[in-house]
Amino acid sequence: MKREILDEPAQREATRLCVQAALMLMQHGAESALVESVARRLGVALGVDSVEVAIMANAVTVTTLCGGHCVTTVRRNEDRGINVHIVTEVQRTMLDLEEGRIDRGSVAARLDQIRPERHPRWIVALAIGLSCACFAALSKGDLPTCVVVFVASTLAMAARQLVAPLHFNPLVTFFAAAFVATSVAGVAVLWDIGTTPRVAMASSVLLLVPGFPLINGVSDMVKGYINTGISRLVFALMLASATCGGILLAMTVWHTWGWS
Amino acid sequence: MSLLLDLLREMALAAVPAVGFALVFNVPTRMLGYCAAGGAVGRGLRMLLVDSHVGMPVEWATLVAAAVVSLIGVQLARRLRAHPKVFTVAAMIPMVPGVPFFTALLAIVEISRSGLTDALLETAITSGLRALFIIGALAIGLAIPGLLFYRRRPVV
Numbered sequence: 001m002k003r004e005i006l007d008e009p010a011q012r013e014a015t016r017l018c019v020q021a022a023l024m025l026m027q028h029g030a031e032s033a034l035v036e037s038v039a040r041r042l043g044v045a046l047g048v049d050s051v052e053v054a055i056m057a058n059a060v061t062v063t064t065l066c067g068g069h070c071v072t073t074v075r076r077n078e079d080r081g082i083n084v085h086i087v088t089e090v091q092r093t094m095l096d097l098e099e100g101r102i103d104r105g106s107v108a109a110r111l112d113q114i115r116p117e118r119h120p121r122w123i124v125a126l127a128i129g130l131s132c133a134c135f136a137a138l139s140k141g142d143l144p145t146c147v148v149v150f151v152a153s154t155l156a157m158a159a160r161q162l163v164a165p166l167h168f169n170p171l172v173t174f175f176a177a178a179f180v181a182t183s184v185a186g187v188a189v190l191w192d193i194g195t196t197p198r199v200a201m202a203s204s205v206l207l208l209v210p211g212f213p214l215i216n217g218v219s220d221m222v223k224g225y226i227n228t229g230i231s232r233l234v235f236a237l238m239l240a241s242a243t244c245g246g247i248l249l250a251m252t253v254w255h256t257w258g259w260s
Numbered sequence: 261m262s263l264l265l266d267l268l269r270e271m272a273l274a275a276v277p278a279v280g281f282a283l284v285f286n287v288p289t290r291m292l293g294y295c296a297a298g299g300a301v302g303r304g305l306r307m308l309l310v311d312s313h314v315g316m317p318v319e320w321a322t323l324v325a326a327a328v329v330s331l332i333g334v335q336l337a338r339r340l341r342a343h344p345k346v347f348t349v350a351a352m353i354p355m356v357p358g359v360p361f362f363t364a365l366l367a368i369v370e371i372s373r374s375g376l377t378d379a380l381l382e383t384a385i386t387s388g389l390r391a392l393f394i395i396g397a398l399a400i401g402l403a404i405p406g407l408l409f410y411r412r413r414p415v416v
Contacts, residue, residue, distance in 0.1 A: 029285075030343075033406075034343055034345070037414055041414075082284070082285045082286070084285050084286055084287050084288075084345075084347075085286045088346055091341075091342065091416070092341055092342070116286070117286065119289075123283065124280075124283045128283075128284065130280060131276055131277035131281060132277075134273045134277050135277060135358075137273050138270065139359065202362065202363070203359075206358040206359070209356055209358035209361060209362075212349055214356070214399075215349055215352060215398055216349075216399075217399075218395060218398075218400070219399040219402060219403055222399060222400060222407075223403065244365045247362070247366065248369060
């Protein structure tokens with residue numbers, strides 16, 4: 001079957017959809033290889049001959065080629081936090097189109113429909129508290145230590161959720177959350193709760209380890225996307241430094257040098 | 261027998277942070293079970309490789325554990341019609357070296373605050389390298405199916 005050649009408005013529309021999909025993936029923490037492959041496959045399924053994608057740290061460029069004509073567009077990328085639900089939905093839209101379950105006309109509506117569904121905040125905060133308590137248990141902390149870590153991490157996560165809608169820079173948020181976590185753990189150490197103070201101090205801030213950007217950064221670089229990999233790793237390092245700042249401030253205020 | 265009990269304890273304790281962080285990453289509710297299983301299998305396998313008579317260094321054990329979880333994840337991903345990283349990254353979280361990472365950074369701050377001592381320098385370098393190599397092992401382990409088997413075709 002010979003491919004029909006799209007006319008110019010149709011090619012523009014296809015380009016817009018490709019860049020929209022690529023941008024949504026980038027904003028919500030997908031690795032570069034996935035962004036590129038979804039944009040390419042979506043474009044081809046929409047009827048263009050090929051799609052070229054250039055991914056930068058804070059922008060994405062998409063060019064579609066169709067019958068000797070090319071259309072290029074750039075979108076600015078701002079980080080919206082990791083949300084793999086959106087990544088999954090964008091990818092399923094692409095797969096549905098490839099498999100012919102939806103037609104080309106309904107792709108735009110499908111993409112616009114995707115909303116960042118979030119789990120209930122109090123469940124997330126309690127689960128994170130429990131997670132850090134389990135980390136403390138894994139590092140051989142005793143039961144009172146685990147309880148302290150649970151309280152400290154839950155409060156730190158609640159603080160993070162509280163300031164998140166105010167659109168602070170994530171560095172500020174991480175600094176504040178680290179201060180809360182270390183303050184609670186540090187005061188508990190001062191009151192002699194638990195026999196493993198170092199575990200309490202260390203485990204209570206583990207909710208702030210930027211695990212996703214670290215893994216994504218190395219993974220990008222392994223797959224040849226050195227630029228985006230470096231920017232992800234540097235940002236993860238900045239977040240970790242902000243966390244260290246919060247830890248240090250709390251240790252200075254409460255005079256508990258639990259890490260050394 | 262005590263090794264088996266330790267293993268079960270380790271796996272149960274690792275499953276909780278995998279799910280906890282999966283909630284932060286907004287993993288769809290249906291996939292949370294896979295995150296828990298992945299976290300338990302990864303950390304359990306790493307413990308077996310390090311603590312049993314195999315005696316593997318923790319970095320290499322992490323690489324093997326991440327690769328195994330990723331290979332299982334690829335099979336599941338085709339069934340779930342979602343990229344494997346959607347649930348395998350959350351499963352790696354229990355193995356992320358958070359404590360060495362922060363210890364290294366705090367040791368560096370301490371060096372600038374109170375002067376260079378051999379002990380602080382040693383802490384900064386050994387913890388930093390440990391964190392660096394384990395994170396590298398996690399990312400490369402997750403990429404193993406793509407590097408070895410899915411070279412020129414997408415997983416999903």
